[in-house]
Amino acid sequence: LLIFDGLDESRLSLDFRNNEVVSDVSQQSSVNVLLTNLIRGKLLPSALVWITSRPAAANQIPPECVDRVTEVRGFTDAQKEEYFRRRWSDEDLSSRIISHIKSSRSLHIMCLIPVFCWITAAVLDHMLTTDQRGELPQTLTDMYSHFLLVQTKRKKQKYEEGHETSPQQLTEADREVLLKLGRLAFEHLEKGDIMFYQEDLQRCGLDFTEALVHSGVCTEIFKRERVIFRKTVYCFVHLSIQEFLAAVYMLHCYTNRNTEVLKDFLQRDWDEDNDSSDDDYHQDYPSLDVFLEGAMEKSLQSENGHLDLFVRFLHGLSLESNQRLLGGLLGRTDNSPETIQRAISNLKEMSSDEFSPDRMINIFHCLTEMKDHSVHQEITEFLKSENRSEEKLSLIHCSALAYMLQMSEEVLDELDLDQYNTSLEGRLRLIPAVRNCRKAKLNDDELSETLCEVVASALKSDPSHLRDLDLSESLLMDSGVERLSSGLESPNCRLEALRLRSCRLSEISCSALASALKSNIHLRHLGLRFHAQQDSGMELLRELLESPDCRLETLSLRCCGLSEISFP
Template sequence: MSLSGERETTATKMTQDTSSKSVQKPRAESPTTILLSMKSDRPPAFSQEPLLDDNKEVESLDSEDVLKITHNLLDRRSQTLLTVQQDIKAKLKHKYQHISEGIGHHGNQSLFKDIYTELYITEGGSGGLNNEHEVRQIEMASKKQTTQETPIKCNDIFKPLPGQDKPIRTVLTKGIAGIGKTVSVQKVILDWAEGKANQDVHFMFPLPFRDLNLKKDQYSLMQLLSHYFPEMKEIDSIEDVETKTDFILDGLDECRLPLDFKNNEKCSDVTKTTSVDVLLTNLIEGNLLPSALLWITTRPAAANQIPPECVDQVTEVRGFNDPQKEEYFRKKITDQKLANEIIKHIMTSRSLQIMCHIPVFCWISATVLETMLKVAEKNEVPKTLTQMCSHFTLIQIIVKNRKYNKATETNPKELSQSDKELILKLAKLAFQQLQKGNLIFYEEDLRECGLDVTEASEYSALCTEIFKEESGLYQEKIYSFVHLSIQEFLAAVHALESCLDKKENVFSPTSDDEEKESIKLSDLHRRAVDQALKSENGHLDMFLRFLLGLSLESNQNLLRGLLTQTGSTTQSHKKTVKRTVRYLSDKIKEESSPERIINLFHCLNELGANSLVEDMQTSLRSGTLSETELKPDQCSALAYLLLMSEEVLEEFDLKTYNTSEKGYQRLLPVVRTCKRALLAGCKLTYESCETLTLALQTPNSPLRELDLSYNDLGDRGVELLCVGLTSPLCNIQTLVLGQCGLTEGCCSDLASVLSSPNSQLKQLELRDNDLQDSGVTLLSAGLEDPDCKLHTLGLSGCLVTEEGCAVLSSALRSNPSHLKELDLSYNHPGDSAGGLLSAALVDPTYKLTKLNVDHGGECRLKSGLRKYACHLTLDPNTANPNLILSEGNRKVTCVVEKQHYEDHPDRFDYLYQVLCREGLSGGRYYWEVERDGSMADIGVVYKGMKRKGWEDASWIGGNRESRCLLCSHSGYRFYHDGVNRIIPGPVSNRVGVYLDWPAGTLTFYSVPSSGTLTHLYTEHTTFTEPLYPGFGISFFAVTSVTLCQIDDQHIQRWVDHGGESWIKPGPENTRDHGGESCIKSGLEKTPDGLTDAYEDEPDLSPLWAPSD
């Protein structure tokens, strides 16, 4: 009702006594205007006040009469609004008090309060476009840590979040299909109608877009409301600010109106007639009813249809978390023992567990598993999405046959011809509408697909859980499948049956009979894969999974009454699957989009090709994922891919993936589903250990080996790890913590692991950590414990002296029955301590069979890697003519004038490169290089690398025989054999290089002025020849490169015996000197491998000649 003057229409005043004398003074406007604004077709009929018949009588009234009439009008308006409100509440309560879980109006319904389970709703960021397929989105959503987000109750949707002061008018709620957006709307409306929440709101108007689509006529806003709510005809307007209204626009993604915010005319009059599209854009923009609240729900892909400036808050429905899933199944299934079995089964299948974040899929799963677990063998219970949807479809046919009890049907499990025709017609509709991106259909859509509307109603009545017919707010017919996944499944059924029965490829139909005869199922697969890869929003991703899953013989047998039987043999089915798997493998190697690659892995999973995940990882190492820096969300998708596989990964190599530190964090959960986790050199920190500790405590975890070397975990990280390592659920047998920045501070924690009766640890590698004697003493307390089961202990390069070795010897005497191998190389054990340990090799009471005390000496007691510092010189015979060597062949400078060097087969003739004369093998070496300029290549090469020409074969890092780190002012990049990857890290003019030749590692460090090493990258391989340090110089980018003089009097200037040398048990306790000499140059070697090497020593012919 439109009134002049101040109005008192709050919900409180609506319920006040109408005889109240409190009336505010009206504006100086004619009372005639007041009366003419009343509806003329139904007089208000006030009980004691006479109606005025003409304006003359009005003009004769004095001011007291006007106030009296105004007061009565306000009272009457309050009563009218209250009556209309109560009528609308009653109507909405009647409509929304029941819930139909995928069941149309033909089926039985449950009371909303009996089945409703609280949904997880959070702040949803922006309303921007999300083109990922919704199943992938739910995979990502299921990973997000709920403890880091504040849940929002649906009745609090308009309340500002903590820290927000701005009032909220419009809320946009995102969520994938079936996640619970409409159920959340139903919850809010029902609670309001029943007086439980939001009672400060006078009117709630649910206006689903699926209904608004049908409004072709023109309306004013008040007429549109009266169309849906005839009770509103009692009221002219709801424009006053005191009347609080809430418009709920559900299903923006189903909107077929243009919503042309840019070009639609502006409208601010609620009584002005215009198109529904114009009404909506003006309502959303705030031109119409600016004081009204708006709640818009949408699938993510349509969220960007609303201009961001029109949205005050974005929320996201995440569906069910794990406790909510369990709550749902326990409410749904009355038999609690059966409910527990269903929950257990869901949790064992990663794909089903993720899909059950979607409430509708929980209902589908409950429908199937409630039947299957009662009658089926364990191996028949569905574990994949394809199996689940196949069983769901068949169960609905069985229910329908039993319900209608056709006389011709003796076995309700058998599909009649009418059943088959029904499902296949629905399948055709599903495919055609999926191609258009439609989830809801109207009568014209059905007619376009050749379906009779009467038939459609019959289908929905007979098979209501698959295909729904609904009545809108004004009884218009609306059709849909129970969930997008069912539509995608049936679309795949249509594509498969068209190929099997009609020899048609739905993606490239043809009328040529000869061409039809040549169509094979693998051809359809290839075409479907290609089409899915072309899709920008991945709308065919799930369709492709279902299509490939249906190609398995077991699934086709399940649907044998529906699909055409071709007489194909088991061998033929296997060949088809094999061809498709090969095609998917090729596409994974070729495809540049990580998102698409992820779905191809899902397809392999549906094909049952889980054992191929390892092969795919091999492809990815040399494919697009290794070349592209993965974003953290892409890493999460990849992590879920690997977690979903039923096949346990033999090996998960984290450094395979080129990503950020945050990206590596997202991939860490994968360790719980692999046997061997290689996480070396991935910039992990102590914070990473929190995730790893949880993974170590995973029940039935297959993880046996964990390599964390070359990560700065520190003592704090190891302390966290030890919590998991002492867990009775932990199965770790091999732990590698080489060069992790550890000190004596972590040794007590490690000792507690060794002495734990729960520990299964057999091998512990601690090389290159500054543990010192004090740390070894603490560690020995665990070694001597009777519960210690350790077989192999690596303490190489840990600053251990004679004192520490004596403590180890004592520990071995206390517990001699387990330790078999002890590595104390690159320490300073001294002769006496070494002798004590060596004695254990020949004592039969000890299990020790290998002891390595090689490469020892006082020089090994220097902290860090500088204990491995070696003396290098540049080889003049390799220098490009535009390079000049100086400072005793330790500095190279690029010049314009070519130098008159003698011709030499080792010289680089075109590329500005130079090598060192020393070949390194069999040991550990460290050197530092400083560049003066913006860019330089720092690497190592085999002697046989090509020296002539411009080709990659001559460029350090461009071939198999070399590796290099490109260093520049903007960052680092590692090159090997034509493949490169960006290396994050602090930029410095000085770079440290650490070569552990026997271990097959080449590591680069950034060395700032402080001297503290920062790990950049570690290359893992197997070296087969001596390596020569080399450098590449850009004429325009760098002036010089210098081999730095490391201030250490014990710098390596001699040749160690090569290879891994162990003291083995035997009558003479001899040493095994294996491998090449560690440093090869033109110097003559003494019998024991030592030599005096001076910087000005003349160049002699090398003793080692490279092989062809």
């Protein structure tokens, strides 16, 4: 048994495609080559390999190399309440805090993360037990902004014997350290790094010992650990703190017109792109709404969504209330009501069928951070309506609806895309709701591969609610069927009926499907009507039926154009 603990802390380049094959235990090679060969089973093929990692780094490992995944899940709703009730002996105070958290859906959902519960407890305890006045945090950006101030106040009480110029004011030393931490957070967030070494801190002008003493903020958001060979590594207490400080740094660069950093991040040259007739640009510098739109597009282009929360924070920090709260840290920008409204309109109108529907939901989250609840209210009214099929849904409506259906405590009986009046891209954005329904009818010959990826995710989820899946008339390419098959093979899959009428499956697809169904003990009904199929493809399905592991009770093959050889 080989245990690799903390893959996310490693900076090894795991090139599974191009690394040389090493199968001889006596052959000398680099650590990253040895690791890829161990994971692929080329080296010590009978050994067991156990890897612990945060999700982002786990994505480096090819799915075909993974036999089992165990997820450490966060708090349930009941455990969230239990955490806050145990945190205070004052029952009235804990009840007030629980009530406030439940009033904000984004805060309540984030409390599944224990560290976020700790951050929330620190902020709300300070705000409700001191003379501090003001509205309690409603969004994630509000909460993390207040968290910085709470830690700053504690630092002043500890190191300055309680002498404060203002309990809500960051000193110049605080701002300097936080911006250096922000630069470290941002530069490594782009690379996907969450662990740092002494040289990384030095490049950002950070002396950890000095920062620890003079900032005080660092003691609760940044820590150091000693790992193998006694080399010190550093990390933020939680990835969300790194993402928040990265957003603080980026908005600081924007407000201070650091065009070099902005151009590198957005990968555009405003001097070349600038059109004198375009009012969105002021010479070589974009307006706030255009900058935020570019940041959103950049986040959607990332394959693993590592910039999603960063962009949510960036939108929240653009509001005057948060800029005022963090006075002096962000600088000043044009966040007039007109500019903010343009930014909100850009989010609502953003359109692209190039990105995963799961990723597009982040647009809805950004609206929440900007405290625009109009879409949420409209979808709430839509769900109450008796004439849903007559109401036209925009793209942002579909993303919001998919999210709300996913997060509902009630499992949806049926998701039928034909029941929603929207565009093709709108139908695509609705697909993530399949994760919280018992029956799904996703009939569309243009949804294809993206559909299979999301459905496979739904079949793998724990718990998986889907029992009846109809993908008839969908153009399922071989790669799409392979993704779907990975879901059917999952031990969490509880699917009982699968309909693939008129999906024109190839021999490769039939092979993947037959292989997956051999290990599926729940599927009872399979429909493959109207497939003009090759004999070889159907031969694979016949072998499936003859397998002792097959649990199918009904196999519909009407009008499949079969010869006498293909099926008895």
